[in-house]
Amino acid sequence: MDYLHLAEVYEEIVKTPKRLEKTRIIAELFRNASKEELPLIIPLLQGSVFPPSEKEMHIGISSKTAVKIIASCSGNSPAQVEVLLNREGDLGLVAEKLLSKKRQSTLFSRKLTVKKVVENIRKLPDVSGAGTVEKKSGLVAELLNMASPLEAKYVVKTVLENLRSGVGDSIVRDAIIWAFLPRVAGVNITDEESKGMKILKAEKPEDIKDTENYGAIAAPSDENAREIYNYLVETVQSAYDLSNDLARLAEILKEKGLIGLREVGIEAGNPLKVMLYVKAKDFADAFEIVGKPAIAERKFDGFRMQIHGLRNGDVRLYTRRLDDVTKQFPDVVKLVKDNVRAKNFIIDSEVVGIDPKTGRFRPFQEISQRIKRKYEIEKLAKGLPIIIEIFDAMELNNRSLLGMPFGERRKLLSASVHEVKGKIALVEQKIVKSEEELKKFYEKVLGEGVEGVMLKNMTGVYRPGVRVGFGVKIKPTMETLDLVITAAEWGEGKRATWLSSFTLACAGEDGELLEIGKVGTGIKEKSEAGVSFEQLTEELKPLIYGERKGKEVRVKPKVVVELAYQEIQKSPSYSSGYALRFPRVVRLRDEKGVADINTIKDVERLYYQQDARKKKQ
DSSP: OBHHHHHHHHHHHHHOOOHHHHHHHHHHHHHHSOTTTHHHHHHHHTTOOSOGGGTTOOOOOOHHHHHHHHHHHHTOOHHHHHHHHHHHSOHHHHHHHHHHHHHTTOOOOSOOBHHHHHHHHHHGGGOOSTTHHHHHHHHHHHHHHHOOHHHHHHHHHHHTTOOOOOOOHHHHHHHHHHHHSOEEESTTOOHHHHTTOOEEEOSSGGGOSOOTTOSEEEOSSHHHHHHHHHHHHHHHHHHHHHHOOHHHHHHHHHHHOGGGGGGOOOBTTBOOOOOEEEEOSSHHHHHHHHOSSEEEEEEOSSEEEEEEEOTTSOEEEEOTTOOBOTTTOHHHHHHHHHHBOOSSEEEEEEEEEEOTTTOOEEOHHHHGGGTTOOSOHHHHHHHSOEEEEEEEEEEETTEEOTTSOHHHHHHHHHHHBOOBTTTEEEOOEEEEOSHHHHHHHHHHHHHTTOOEEEEEETTOOOOTTOEEEEEEEEOSSOOOEEEEEEEEEEOOGGGTTSEEEEEEEEEOTTSOEEEEEEEOSSOBSSGGGSSBHHHHHHHHGGGEEEEEETTEEEEOTTOEEEEEOSEEEEOTTSTTSEEEESOEEEEEOTTOOGGGSOBHHHHHHHHHHHHHHHHHO
């Protein structure tokens, strides 16, 4: 596929705010792509060239380097590029404008393909040694010298990891459905539309056995059609939650239709999305959601870890955002190898820090320091030992447990895990039948220094990646929000070398980022006291892009923080329509990515909950 075609699709997507129109445009792109091209264009649509297994790869081209490359390829000086950047605020637009002038007098001989763009950019993270900058610059310059002005715009945006197309996973998922599964409609499929098309008549989802040979699915009414379409969405989403690879699903559906998704399952070594839990308002609300009797468990302020035991004896560790952190936790690997008795397995756990002097649990923030460490891991492990608290299993001994009731999963875990006091354990449980019993357990575990209680349905199945009514969390504090930083401001006086005010965003319904306010409190001047200005500055500096406006800089949305606040208010000042009153940073969420932040629906739910509480007062 010519890269120009993809660049034109980018232009169409950016110009329309309508989700359905974006989905239609992308579905047409998928439909016309070959099976081999799908794994390339699906990440590219979301601003990456890497497959999900390599999503943490960093391209490593700075804005300063990009300015020099654009200058060289366009026949301008870096200073001239900087002048235009200050006016446009976007290096992609700068490349387009400057190369447009050059292309008026020159002809480019070779067409730029999607494959070539991906190949060159994927090489960038591996370039090292003497002349690294020159080698990286050469790979990008080769693309720009082959590119048309429009192509150059999106090459630069992709290289700088600043595409921001507004194409979230849900849009890509729907576009895959539109592209490779039959159209679903009520009785309004017209004769004209059905010409040359094989129609499957169905009343309910169970009437669908296969979709590969059908051009459309006709239902007796629009209501039935909606039910059938929702079934298709749920089926594809479930397969995605297991595989975490939209490109793979697109390949399967293109080649085999819906029936092909049966081959998507879980396998140790391939992380799946963890099941998520909502926060209950109180004990009564908790029981209302999960039912009685229920299983109460201790909830830790720990590091959620998905532990995989492979058939060859290896152990792999993944965060809730599916990053591989095996090297950072050699102590966890050893404990698991020594004490989990299964051929292969996938288990869900919390890894909790223990104060070596007092034996008390330590906050998440302390253990999370290991995530980005490459050196002195053993020293950190010795200074802050851990305990593995195992609470669920998704696979044991080649057997998927996803559809098994929670109580039965726990029994299998008990038979597979050898507990060692203070090192590895199954999470303490208690069956509770009343609010009084739950309250007693809750007060007991809070006194032991844990964060709260999980209440779980005894017969609930494991549903990767979704918040379902099979479990809730109960905590004594007001629910916090996990938000991503999208901009920051340099400080003044003694904070002049630090970023000191941070703009925050939640996720919109289509994956776009909606800003919800700024925060500058809860951040410390000394790192040993908690999240510090220096720490946040070091995290964000490599992510700065575009033109600086006064003291404000834009940053790529990578750093997630947990926010406490006094109240949520409606506000026209931010794109979310809401603002946080008296927000403060609680901690960095190193284990979370943009896909894990709270959504606008979460914000709206909390807003109306607090409004309801006010009315009762």
